[in-house]
Amino acid sequence: MSRKLKTYQTSLGFYDLAxxxxxxxxxxxxxxxxxxLFHQGVAKETEDPDVVAATMAKPGVVLKRPAGSSGRFAEQAGMPDLDDDSSGAKRRRRLEPKRKAAPEISAEDKRKAAVEFEREQKRREAxxxxxxAAREKERARREELIVxxxxxxxxxxxxxxxxxxxxDAERFDLEKRIEAEETRWESERRKLNETLRQSRD
Structure with a gap:
């Protein structure tokens, strides 16, 4: 059975959310x-008829508007106007549309909104x-590459x-051969020098 929906509102970063x-x-x-955010006092349930009407039209969908503004909530919202010029602020206040009374939401509409919320929640969960799953696949791929x-x-x-x-074995063998060659040559050199010395005498 669908649970009754309520409208909640908060402000995060550059946007008000509902x-x-x-x-x-x-x-x-x-x-x-x-x-x-509710315990921190930065989120609340709201009964503002305009906000309720907007959220009930798209249950389960996070709606936005520039932070601190009083414009309509929508799925896409522009960045807040950071112009601090007072005349600009007056001009913006003048251009704001007059608030209309929000239409009364029937029990049937509320039931449909609850069903829509559950559908949106399932879509978001999927x-x-x-x-x-994509992150897990990427983790597995990285782990395989690491292995x-x-x-x-x-x-x-x-x-x-x-x-x-x-x-090292070749070097050891080569060093032994070099040492043997040096020993051989030293012996031969002594004999040749002796022969040379005797020839001079």
């Missing part, structure tokens, strides 16, 4: 709030699952150590 949701918890989840890179590094290290060991 949503028709069955509970404060559902509103916080839809806003993506990391803390309880999107969250899809994004989580492959680690295996390649370890194989390269083993190959280096084997080659170094073989080269």
């Amino acid at each position: 949503i028709a949701a069955p509970s404060m918890k559902a509103a916080l989840e839809a806003w993506g709030a990391g803390s309880n 999107e969250r699952r899809r994004q989580e 492959k890179a680690q295996a390649a590094l370890e194989a390269g290290q083993r190959q280096y150590e084997e080659r170094r060991e073989a080269l």
